[in-house]
Amino acid sequence: HGHHRKVVTMGEASKFGIPLHQIPAVLEQVQRLNIRVTGLHAHSGSGVRDPSVWAQQLEQFLALLKDFPEVRVIDLGGGLGVPERRDEAPFDLDQLDDLLLALDLPEQVSLWLEPGRYLVSEAGVLLARVTQIKAKAQYAYLGADVGMNSLLRPALYGAFHDMVNLSRPELPSTECYTVVGPICESGDVLGEQRYLPPSEEGDVLLIANAGAYGRVMASHYNRREPAREVILDALDA
Template sequence: MFNQDILNRFQNEETPFYYYDLNVLQQTLDACTNAANRYNFHVHYAMKANFNPTVISKIRQAGLGADCVSGNEVLKAAEVGFDPSKIVFAGVGKSDKEINQALDLDIFSFNVESLQELGVINSLAGVKGKKAKVAIRINPNVDAHTHHNITTGLEENKFGINQWELNDCADALRQSPNLELIGIHFHIGSQITDLNVFKSLCVKVNELHQWFEERGFNLKVLNVGGGFGVDYHHPDTNTIPDFEGYFKVFDQFLERKPAQEIHFELGRALVAQSGSLISRVLYVKNGIKKNFLILDAGMTELMRPMLYQAYHKIENISKGDVAESNKYDVVGPICESTDCFGKEVELPASERNDLIAIRTAGAYGEVMASGYNLREKVKSVYS
């Protein structure tokens, strides 16, 4: 990814910054849309993964919809040109203000996560004389087998309506004249690389689809969420996720009726590999038991390693294939002991001002940046 021309360019840029390879982004989008179109599947981009204006403009141009989890994400999606008929609004805690804004835009659907929320949307839509389209997010109690902080489909999680609430949910829908049930919605977690997990999800979707059909609800949409993972360890040799294999699972194991739409909400899989956090070595501290590389980027620029103990490949792109190497704890400048990107990372013998790339940072990187310690907002550079 980092040829000499790019390295020369980086030398003149103030660090830290996010570098987005727009060619990788386009290749990923092409692979996804080509595979999805083969099965007539509908893909919404999960805005929470990255809402960098240049990145989401490329995604909109690829024809994807937008999956939003806040009112401001809904407004941003509309602002950059996503068709409201392709915007879905999820989130376990939608405020009245956010719901009203989405109603005014006539978005495609609210993914509803509680019985009380059904009543609130019905009431607010009634005031506006509108009928809100809703999909019921059901907690399927399917284990995604990922980090517990990014698992969302178990009964212990806060998301979705539990299956034992479905009879009450059906009654509420029948008594809500300002709601139109268009489908059911699921999302079981993030960074899922075992496709068997999605087979288990299909079995549960089929079961719950039948449950609603038996009670007289005609479902136009089956929304199976996202969560498809990427290869953080091999960003150069496994850059594009296997979208064909992913979508094929749902084509084979999901039971759908003619004209029924299958919707997906992909985020990380579309943008992660296109982004790297570029930083510079401020200081090298060599100790008896530990060597430290202190970077000018920290947890304020990339939170994932500190929040999830997530792995990102770390490279010294100034040194290339230097034979001599050391092991370093790669840390940032933030006044917190948890401000560490990786421990005992084997890198070429490194020096002050070397450029460090933290790879596969295009998802949940820039969007989670903060101003803690009065840090400046991290900037972006594009290929």
């Protein structure tokens, strides 16, 4: 589960985790080495929008408790999906709550979730200045002064980040652009087929949902400084 194959962390094709069919072998090692297993953990992927995924994981873990009687924590991981496009509904936390509460969790076992990106993604944006407009055949390129050195997610796993031209809010979004950064890599693409107002050099673009995995994944690749990070405190406004 996840918004891209590179963020899926469960299944045979992923390097993470222990397949359920290997649990008997794990139990043999646990008993042989006299290991106390006090927690079970899973993480299916990132950007998961179906609450039933966590309920299915909990059901599987509950079935394992007979083999791991000393477990006191079940951690279902994170990956709660964040709306990326304007027509997407928020993640249904109420449904997730109902699905998990419907399962019979032993009193001595605590249930953990890792909200991660869900908490902070929408709290940050990336501002970019348009440096060039370029046409090649059927493609219209919009060059920006930030790229994969400041926001790696689009280049790394095709993540979608909504964009707005703050300099031309009154104009309709009639132009289709491929938005690219300044890094010397063909993969330095921030967004493909993005409809924006007719844009010009000097315009300021807002790139949304940059509050998570932005600055922490930034680099000085090509000797280019990543975007500065500024924190705005509403209490000071």
